[in-house]
Amino acid sequence: MIRTRIAPSPTGYLHLGTARTALFNYLWAKKNQGKFILRIEDTDRQRSKKEFENDILSGLKWLGLKWDEGPDIGGSFKPYRQSERKDIYRKYLQKLLDEGKAFFCYHTVEEIQQEREGQKLAGQPQIHLCSHKSSPPANPTSAGIIRFNNPGGIIEFNDLIRGKVQFDTSLLGDFALAKGLNEPLYNFSVVIDDWLMEIDYIIRGEDHLSNTPKQILIQQALEISQPNYAHIPLIFSSDKSKLSKRHGAVSILEYRQLGYLPQAIVNFLALLGWHSQEEKEIFNLEELIQEFSLERIQKSGAIFNLEKLDYLNHFYIQKLSEQEYWSYCRPYLESVYPVRFNQNKDFFRRASLLFRERIKKFSEIGGLISFLVELPDYSAELLIWKKSSKEEAKKILSLVIEELKRLDDFSGKEVRILLEKIAQQYNVGMVFWPIRVALSGQKSSPPPEEIAAVLGKEESIRRMEWGVEKLNNIG
Ligand code: GLU
Numbered sequence: 001m002i003r004t005r006i007a008p009s010p011t012g013y014l015h016l017g018t019a020r021t022a023l024f025n026y027l028w029a030k031k032n033q034g035k036f037i038l039r040i041e042d043t044d045r046q047r048s049k050k051e052f053e054n055d056i057l058s059g060l061k062w063l064g065l066k067w068d069e070g071p072d073i074g075g076s077f078k079p080y081r082q083s084e085r086k087d088i089y090r091k092y093l094q095k096l097l098d099e100g101k102a103f104f105c106y107h108t109v110e111e112i113q114q115e116r117e118g119q120k121l122a123g124q125p126q127i128h129l130c131s132h133k134s135s136p137p138a139n140p141t142s143a144g145i146i147r148f149n150n151p152g153g154i155i156e157f158n159d160l161i162r163g164k165v166q167f168d169t170s171l172l173g174d175f176a177l178a179k180g181l182n183e184p185l186y187n188f189s190v191v192i193d194d195w196l197m198e199i200d201y202i203i204r205g206e207d208h209l210s211n212t213p214k215q216i217l218i219q220q221a222l223e224i225s226q227p228n229y230a231h232i233p234l235i236f237s238s239d240k241s242k243l244s245k246r247h248g249a250v251s252i253l254e255y256r257q258l259g260y261l262p263q264a265i266v267n268f269l270a271l272l273g274w275h276s277q278e279e280k281e282i283f284n285l286e287e288l289i290q291e292f293s294l295e296r297i298q299k300s301g302a303i304f305n306l307e308k309l310d311y312l313n314h315f316y317i318q319k320l321s322e323q324e325y326w327s328y329c330r331p332y333l334e335s336v337y338p339v340r341f342n343q344n345k346d347f348f349r350r351a352s353l354l355f356r357e358r359i360k361k362f363s364e365i366g367g368l369i370s371f372l373v374e375l376p377d378y379s380a381e382l383l384i385w386k387k388s389s390k391e392e393a394k395k396i397l398s399l400v401i402e403e404l405k406r407l408d409d410f411s412g413k414e415v416r417i418l419l420e421k422i423a424q425q426y427n428v429g430m431v432f433w434p435i436r437v438a439l440s441g442q443k444s445s446p447p448p449e450e451i452a453a454v455l456g457k458e459e460s461i462r463r464m465e466w467g468v469e470k471l472n473n474i475g
Helices: 016-031 049-061 086-098 108-120 186-197 206-222 252-256 262-270 285-291 304-316 322-336 336-343 345-355 362-368 391-405 414-425 428-440 448-472
Strands: 003-006 035-040 102-105 147-148 152-157 162-168 176-178 200-206 228-230
Touching: 003 016, 003 200, 003 414, 016 035, 016 049, 016 200, 016 228, 016 262, 016 285, 035 049, 049 252, 049 262, 049 304, 086 102, 086 147, 086 176, 086 186, 086 206, 086 285, 152 206, 152 228, 162 206, 176 186, 186 206, 200 206, 206 228, 252 262, 262 285, 262 304, 322 336, 322 345, 322 362, 336 345, 345 448, 391 414, 391 428, 391 448, 414 428, 428 448
Parallel strands: 003 035, 200 228
Antiparallel strands: 102 147, 147 176, 152 162
């Protein structure tokens, strides 16, 4: 059975990159009827924050990436936390120390820094080769760091995405494993956990490629098995620069706040560096599980494309039922129009439905319907269609007002039928243009009869009369 894991450090929010790594691990496990593990790597007590951990857990749950294992808390699983596993790491640190495969190094921070600077000047790799390995100083002045007694040599492994990878491990020096027996560092604890949790596929960002030789050296020292590695390409913004906050290095939950659907995000993440056999673009989680394969992950960087995300979100919005659509719009409208919303929820519901085919993300809804809540000010000239005149615009508006006054039902097709009838006598542009502008104050909007249906008879006529008045006021 295949076991994969996502091992985020709670030193930041769950951003797109980590969410995508989680997704790929989830898909690979599920595709092979395996298990997906969540492990919070919180050994860095200073930088780890509960706030970040909560964000990571909520983000994964929101995306539907449920982990399959962990300490049981009444039917659901807590994540594994490295801070709760210190005894385990201590045991294996001690083992390496006892076997002479690790040692306490007592060089001070300043000494190490000096060594680095010297190496930098000499154009050498900046590593620490410890002189304390065999004989620690008599009166150490610094607390001991546990370092790996690096035997050096070439390490080669087969990365499932990048192929054969080779490293000269003598370039790594005697790298640190822990700041004493109680403070293991990432490269050490990750190896112990991946082994004890029986993780057999490590799918992670390419930024970790340089850690892999260190981890393999530790595995070899402990004489434990080596998992499969798959280093996935990094995500870049469309101008090939590093992904910035603006482009998506923010919490995945900010996307929720902006009104993106989790199914759109999942679909979007899947396409960041992976493609299906037939280059299909639309996938739900189930379909992704079926289709996913490590072979079709690309080597080159993945490009973050916000238009694509908007496109997918728009696509999934169209799939929602009317009720679901409304339940997503509701909280935005409630917060933008707190008083009006409570007075007339039904108006807001009908107004938001007008934009169902256009909206890209739900946070837009307040702005999109604002002209329905309140007619924006617009210039009288806007009422005049380009092939028409002020007099004609006025005539049409007055005519439509008279006809509409006689009509009682604004909810169906009647307003449209009436406008079309008048347009036949005159001209489509000449009729529809001023009516649309008078009703919306804008040059593009949903069809006028749909606006009229939401506004109702009284308000629609009031807006058109206001249009006539505006025209009367121009010189
Ligand atoms: N804690 C590491 C991180 O957040 C995990 C790296 C790994 O997957 O090994 O980047």
